[in-house]
Amino acid sequence: MNVLVLHGSARSGGNSDTLAERVLEGLAGSIPPGVTHFRPIDMDIGHCRACGHCSDGQGCVLNDDMQGVYPRFCEADVVVVAAPMFWGYMTSQLKTLFDRLEAIATEQCFGNKDFVLLVTYRHYYGSIVEWLDRIAKGFGSRSHAVLCRTFDLSTGQDLPIATFPDTLHEAFSLGKALQRRGR
Ligand SMILES: Cc1cc2nc3c(=O)[nH]c(=O)nc-3n(C[C@H](O)[C@H](O)[C@H](O)COP(=O)(O)O)c2cc1C
Numbered sequence: 001m002n003v004l005v006l007h008g009s010a011r012s013g014g015n016s017d018t019l020a021e022r023v024l025e026g027l028a029g030s031i032p033p034g035v036t037h038f039r040p041i042d043m044d045i046g047h048c049r050a051c052g053h054c055s056d057g058q059g060c061v062l063n064d065d066m067q068g069v070y071p072r073f074c075e076a077d078v079v080v081v082a083a084p085m086f087w088g089y090m091t092s093q094l095k096t097l098f099d100r101l102e103a104i105a106t107e108q109c110f111g112n113k114d115f116v117l118l119v120t121y122r123h124y125y126g127s128i129v130e131w132l133d134r135i136a137k138g139f140g141s142r143s144h145a146v147l148c149r150t151f152d153l154s155t156g157q158d159l160p161i162a163t164f165p166d167t168l169h170e171a172f173s174l175g176k177a178l179q180r181r182g183r
Contacts, residue, residue, distance in 0.1 A: 001033040001179075004076035008083040008094035010041045015120035015150045015161040016082035019171045023080055023116055023146075026175020033179075036072045040093040045069075047096055054103035066100045073101065074109040078116060078178055083128055085121035090128055110139035114178055117143060118171065120161065122151035144178075146171045 003024070009016050027033050043065040053061045060066060073079065083090045090098075104110075115136045119125045125147050136143035148167040150159050161168065 003078045005080040007039040019118040020082040022171035023175040026172040029179040048099040060103040080116045113141040115143045117145040
């Protein structure tokens with residue numbers, strides 16, 4: 001099994017990263033999966049230019065770190081998207097990466113996968129869940145989501161994910177279920 005983790009946060013070891021760790025712990029069965037991590041905030045990933053070059057299957061003209069992402073994404077059985085909400089959607093670095101995936105938006109690369117969306121948020125998560133559900137379904141893949149409000153509405157304080165053991169367990173259990181699926 002090949003697992004790809006896209007770390008959408010700028011904060012290493014933050015809430016969404018911790019959920020991703022739990023999913024990976026659940027996925028680690030008797031035959032450990034191959035895991036690749038990408039952290040777009042630390043990568044050289046240019047914006048899609050909408051030049052249309054990729055539309056005839058020739059790949060992306062931009063020669064940057066996405067060239068390393070494309071093969072890993074295509075071969076992944078499980079794609080974990082750690083996505084803190086920023087202004088009602090995913091972080092800009094994660095969105096830039098997904099825009100560039102347009103170059104491989106084929107059934108071969110997006111089909112027959114399990115997408116795992118890990119959303120940490122203060123107020124709202126709907127837009128990103130709806131987005132991934134639609135993408136996954138459109139390519140015949142499956143989508144799963146673990147959602148956590150890391151915010152105390154009564155005090156207005158952000159809370160660390162460690163204070164949500166049930167959600168951490170949910171992430172672990174999801175990893176375990178995907179591992180058992182024995183792809
Ligand atoms: C610049 C910025 C914008 C944010 N915008 C939103 C938002 O629109 N909606 C929301 O629910 N949470 C928002 N948040 C809260 C984060 O999504 C939340 O704190 C999350 O748990 C951070 O995850 P991380 O530790 O993985 O980075 C925002 C946080 C920051 C720093």
